[in-house]
Amino acid sequence: MIEVKEVSKGFGRKKVLNGVSFTAEKGKITSLIGINGVGKTTIMKAIMNLIPINRGEIFIDGEKLSEKSYEKITFIPDAITLLPQMRIGEAFIFMADFYDSWNEERANELLQFFKLKKSDRISELSKGNTAKVNLLLGLALDVDYILMDEPFSGIDIFSREQIANVFTSHLIEDRGVIITTHEINDIEHLIDKVVLLDNGVVLKEFETEEVRENEGKSVIDVMREVYRA
Amino acid sequence: MDVKFNNRDPVYVQVIRHFKEQIAKGIFEPGQEIPSRRELANQLKINPNTVQRAYKEMEEQGLIFTEGNLPSRISKDELVLKSVREELIIEAVETFVYSVRSINVPLQEALNLVKDKYEGEKQ
Amino acid sequence: MNRYLKLVNFEFNRFFKVYLALIGITILSQLIGVFYEAGNYVSKANHSIYNQLMSKSDFITQYQPMSLVRIIIGTPWFIGPIVFSVAVLLIYVFFIWYRDWLGKNTFSYRLLMLPTARINIYLAKATTILLFVFGLVALQLLLFISECWILQWMVPNEFRIDNSITEIINSEYLFRVLFPRSFLEFLLTYAIGITAVFMIFTAILFERSYRIKGIIFGIIYVFLSIVIFFVPILLQVFIFKNYFYPVELFFMEVVTGLIVLTGAIWIGNYLIKNKVMA
Numbered sequence: 001m002i003e004v005k006e007v008s009k010g011f012g013r014k015k016v017l018n019g020v021s022f023t024a025e026k027g028k029i030t031s032l033i034g035i036n037g038v039g040k041t042t043i044m045k046a047i048m049n050l051i052p053i054n055r056g057e058i059f060i061d062g063e064k065l066s067e068k069s070y071e072k073i074t075f076i077p078d079a080i081t082l083l084p085q086m087r088i089g090e091a092f093i094f095m096a097d098f099y100d101s102w103n104e105e106r107a108n109e110l111l112q113f114f115k116l117k118k119s120d121r122i123s124e125l126s127k128g129n130t131a132k133v134n135l136l137l138g139l140a141l142d143v144d145y146i147l148m149d150e151p152f153s154g155i156d157i158f159s160r161e162q163i164a165n166v167f168t169s170h171l172i173e174d175r176g177v178i179i180t181t182h183e184i185n186d187i188e189h190l191i192d193k194v195v196l197l198d199n200g201v202v203l204k205e206f207e208t209e210e211v212r213e214n215e216g217k218s219v220i221d222v223m224r225e226v227y228r229a
Numbered sequence: 230m231d232v233k234f235n236n237r238d239p240v241y242v243q244v245i246r247h248f249k250e251q252i253a254k255g256i257f258e259p260g261q262e263i264p265s266r267r268e269l270a271n272q273l274k275i276n277p278n279t280v281q282r283a284y285k286e287m288e289e290q291g292l293i294f295t296e297g298n299l300p301s302r303i304s305k306d307e308l309v310l311k312s313v314r315e316e317l318i319i320e321a322v323e324t325f326v327y328s329v330r331s332i333n334v335p336l337q338e339a340l341n342l343v344k345d346k347y348e349g350e351k352q
Numbered sequence: 353m354n355r356y357l358k359l360v361n362f363e364f365n366r367f368f369k370v371y372l373a374l375i376g377i378t379i380l381s382q383l384i385g386v387f388y389e390a391g392n393y394v395s396k397a398n399h400s401i402y403n404q405l406m407s408k409s410d411f412i413t414q415y416q417p418m419s420l421v422r423i424i425i426g427t428p429w430f431i432g433p434i435v436f437s438v439a440v441l442l443i444y445v446f447f448i449w450y451r452d453w454l455g456k457n458t459f460s461y462r463l464l465m466l467p468t469a470r471i472n473i474y475l476a477k478a479t480t481i482l483l484f485v486f487g488l489v490a491l492q493l494l495l496f497i498s499e500c501w502i503l504q505w506m507v508p509n510e511f512r513i514d515n516s517i518t519e520i521i522n523s524e525y526l527f528r529v530l531f532p533r534s535f536l537e538f539l540l541t542y543a544i545g546i547t548a549v550f551m552i553f554t555a556i557l558f559e560r561s562y563r564i565k566g567i568i569f570g571i572i573y574v575f576l577s578i579v580i581f582f583v584p585i586l587l588q589v590f591i592f593k594n595y596f597y598p599v600e601l602f603f604m605e606v607v608t609g610l611i612v613l614t615g616a617i618w619i620g621n622y623l624i625k626n627k628v629m630a
Contacts, residue, residue: 027278028278029276164274165271165274167276168267168270168271168273168274168275168276168277169267169271170267173267173277188236189234189236189240189273189274189275189276189279190274190275190276191276192276192278208240209239209240209241209279209282212236212237212238212239212240212242213239213242216237216238217237218235218236218237219236220236221236221237
């Protein structure tokens with residue numbers, strides 16, 4: 001379980017996170033929802049220790065993040081993390097070199113699934129294909145938790161569908177996923193849990209099936225209620 | 230398999246309903262093997278946890294059964310299958326009656342219209 | 353350790369093409385310099401002796417004999433590429449960090465998310481810079497030797513002075529710094545160089561951690577480091593007025609140098625581990 005406890009973070013005078021708390025369980029897909037600039041990405045970077053936080057604590061399976069954690073949790077930002085001049089094959093070698101959790105077999109499977117070639121140079125890929133390679137590099141790690149920042153933003157509809165298919169496959173199964181989005185439509189039926197954010201605070205945290213069952217509301221219904229209030 | 234889900238009813242409930250419809254229509258036959266949790270999630274583009282929940286519920290209702298490590302199957306129990314069909318019919322009729330009643334249509338008129346429409350559409 | 357070496361290998365490869373270009377420019381410029389200057393000299397000698405009927409000794413008194421030192425001091429063929437290489441490497445001390453942060457892709461994320469102590473990234477980058485420096489220094493020594501041979505082959509004995517490596521190194525201040533005469537001097541020069549690289553790295557990490565405020569922190573940090581380093585000398589000059597023996601002063605300098613070096617790595621480690629922003 002990933003536990004975010006009372007986390008605050010400011011850049012200069014601007015408070016981006018103001019006491020954010022929520023949890024994300026293993027085996028579940030948790031979605032952080034909010035308009036742009038509410039600190040979704042900042043939360044992910046804080047979990048990964050890519051930015052320091054001012055207050056609060058973050059635990060992964062009860063432990064604070066350490067260098068070993070990067071074999072257990074990974075972050076897929078909205079831009080690819082390997083060098084543009086690399087070919088996909090070279091990116092694979094880099095990952096295999098540094099990560100014990102790199103699963104070459106799964107990487108090749110994903111390569112086929114996304115119809116990409118090892119000889120493709122990263123800088124020459126289309127936007128959709130770049131997003132797929134980026135996703136692949138994270139998914140091919142045998143990690144328990146995956147954080148994805150806006151995996152659907154700015155890419156074509158077919159790539160979106162392909163990426164959405166990943167969520168229902170064995171590639172995600174049993175892992176804990178946190179995904180940020182400002183567009184819920186693509187994934188409404190895929191997610192287990194929603195954390196609604198605004199102005200650096202958590203407005204509501206709920207299980208999607210529970211609100212459908214108990215209140216007969218869709219995720220969008222809840223969002224309307226919460227953001228209008 | 231293509232199912233259109235709405236966003237307000239629990240997805241697992243909609244999955245169960247889909248199964249009941251298939252059983253009532255006879256598309257799922259007694260004892261027929263059903264897709265695994267992951268296969269179904271993939272086909273329907275929904276969360277595997279949701280499918281899991283639907284299967285658990287259906288198992289409890291006796292709609293499906295699992296023996297050991299084998300894939301789950303549709304129930305062979307005639308009684309259960311029959312009741313599924315009845316349940317769906319009653320549900321449909323109830324919805325119909327509710328909407329017809331709300332605009333004050335006399336029973337006989339409604340029945341005649343139903344008869345005409347039903348047979349007309351069949352041809 | 354394993355991942356540290358892999359990082360060094362990775363960093364090395366990333367700059368290798370530019371490095372090869374530097375090596376190429378250096379070799380080319382110096383060889384062209386030797387061939388061109390020596391060729392010119394010889395043809396001038398031929399012209400003077402055979403056409404203007406000047407005697408050999410007159411020519412040598414008038415034009416001075418040819419030597420490598422003469423080319424090194426008198427022309428830009430040698431100093432030019434070395435100054436250029438030094439400048440490129442100095443820029444790369446900064447660029448080796450900023451290319452990861454400011455490049456098109458977010459490679460800094462990947463580096464910081466590697467399952468290894470982050471100080472390894474810092475140390476690997478420093479190691480890479482040092483390897484490049486030592487590589488060029490070694491290359492230059494080999495070049496001196498081969499250039500002596502070329503000169504011997506092109507210019508006849510009586511028109512030539514053969515310089516020893518020591519003479520060549522002493523001919524130019526830059527060479528005296530790059531090729532210290534004693535082992536102790538070598539250690540000192542390069543220890544100061546290494547410390548300076550670490551200091552700059554840590555200053556860069558201040559900037560990468562606190563951005564605009566970090567530039568100020570970085571400048572203060574560098575200033576303090578330099579002050580600490582020079583404390584013994586400052587004491588000697590301003591307070592105790594030649595109270596210490598040179599040996600004492602030397603050892604105090606070694607100690608403050610070590611303090612500055614460990615300080616740089618310790619603060620660098622703290623920043624990259626806890627404060628840096630991807």
